Amino acid sequence: METSTVVGLAMGIVSVFVGMILKGAPISAMNNPAAFLIIICGTFSCLFTGFPMENMKNFPTLLKKTLHRPALQKRNELVKLFIELSQIARREGILALESKVQEIQDPFFKTGLSMVIDGMDPEFVSDVLDAELSIMQSRHMEGRSMFTQAGTYAPTLGVLGAVVGLIAALGNMNDIDKLGHAIASAFVATILGIYTGYVLWLPFANKLKVFSEMEIGQKRMIIEGILSLQAGDSPTAIEAKLMVFIPQSERAAIKSEG
DSSP: OHHHHHHHHHHHHHHHHHHHHHHOGGGGGGGGHHIIIIIIIIHHHHHHHSHHHHHHTHHHHHHHTTSOOOOOOOOHHHHHHHHHHOOOOHHHGGGGGGGHHHTTHHHHHHHHHHHHHOOOOHHHHHHHHHHHHHHHHHHHHHHHHHHHHHHHHHHHHHHHHHHHHHHHHHHSOHHHHHHHHHHHHHHHHHHHHHHIIIIIHHHHHHHHEEEEEEEEHHHHHHHHHHHHHHTTTHHHHHHHHHHHGSSHHHHHHHHHOO
């Protein structure tokens, strides 16, 4: 579970409702089914119009991903693994790594290492892994674009909801008390639009972007390690290359562990 997502959602809800209480706005005003219909259903109607059905089927899965950090191997563990693989390759030859392939869980890593063991050309291995990484990156961008677009649509629909509410309010100006209540209710749609857009959809899109960059960074590290293995680099050289992917503050601790 990604704790920061849960904390952010909870703080967003608390800040809005506590803020309403402090401002003297009645929370009961949020009991406005028409506003929820215009904002929530309206946002999804825009998404269905703007994206193919196969993309929309992935929406629940993408939503779950904001709550779960991708299961990535720690970078210090990757460094140690590549050093171990390079030691085996230099001692017994590159074919000796075949016994290690089945121990690797990451399909990307396993594919790259298998191609190296099969003796494929380094340029071909690099091209295949880079292409797979590029496609994955495009897929991630396509997924989070739904949340980005939802964050764009929702606030605008909030204005639409407020206009609809004002039309209904101004249609009956005989009762001043009811008029004031109707105008207040009209702006509930604006609150919902801004809230869902800037507290939910756009932050969700950013969280998916952060997770994507974490995964892409690890994949680039794996590509560098695989190509270094294929080139026959020494364990020391491989360690130096892979340390580039690790923050400076963590490097000393990793070297001391080694």
